[in-house]
Amino acid sequence: xxxxxxxxxxxxxxxxxxxxxxxxxxxxxxxxxxxxxxxxxxxxxxxxxxxxxxxxxxxxxxxxxxxxxxxxxxxxxxxxxxxxxxxxxxxxxxxxxxxxxxxxxxxxxxxxxx
Numbered sequence: 001x002x003x004x005x006x007x008x009x010x011x012x013x014x015x016x017x018x019x020x021x022x023x024x025x026x027x028x029x030x031x032x033x034x035x036x037x038x039x040x041x042x043x044x045x046x047x048x049x050x051x052x053x054x055x056x057x058x059x060x061x062x063x064x065x066x067x068x069x070x071x072x073x074x075x076x077x078x079x080x081x082x083x084x085x086x087x088x089x090x091x092x093x094x095x096x097x098x099x100x101x102x103x104x105x106x107x108x109x110x111x112x113x114x
Contacts, residue, residue: 017093051080070094
C-alpha cells in the first residue's frame with residue numbers, strides 16, 4: 001500500500017527526531033562525544049553530522065538566541081539548509097522561521113498539535 005505524503009512526512013520527521021535524541025544522548029552520556037570527535041565527524045560526513053556543528057564551542061553563540069515558542073526551551077539548533085532563518089527545538093521538535101534580527105517568527109511545525 002502506498003503511503004500518503006503526510007505519512008511519509010511523519011516517518012521522516014520521526015527519523016530526524018530520533019537522530020537528534022541519539023545525539024543528545026551522545027553528548028550527555030557517561031563517556032560523551034568530545035568536541036574534537038564531533039568536529040571530525042562533521043568534516044567526514046557533513047550531510048549526517050553537519051546539523052550538530054552548532055554544539056561546537058566556536059559556533060555555540062548561534063544557539064539560544066531565543067526560546068522555543070512552543071515549549072520555551074532554549075535548546076535550539078539552526079536548520080542545516082536554512083541556518084539564517086530556520087530554528088528547530090531539540091526538546092520538543094518544533095520548527096519555526098525567524099527574520100534576521102529574531103524579532104518575528106512563524107511556527108512551521110508545532111510538535112504539540114495533532
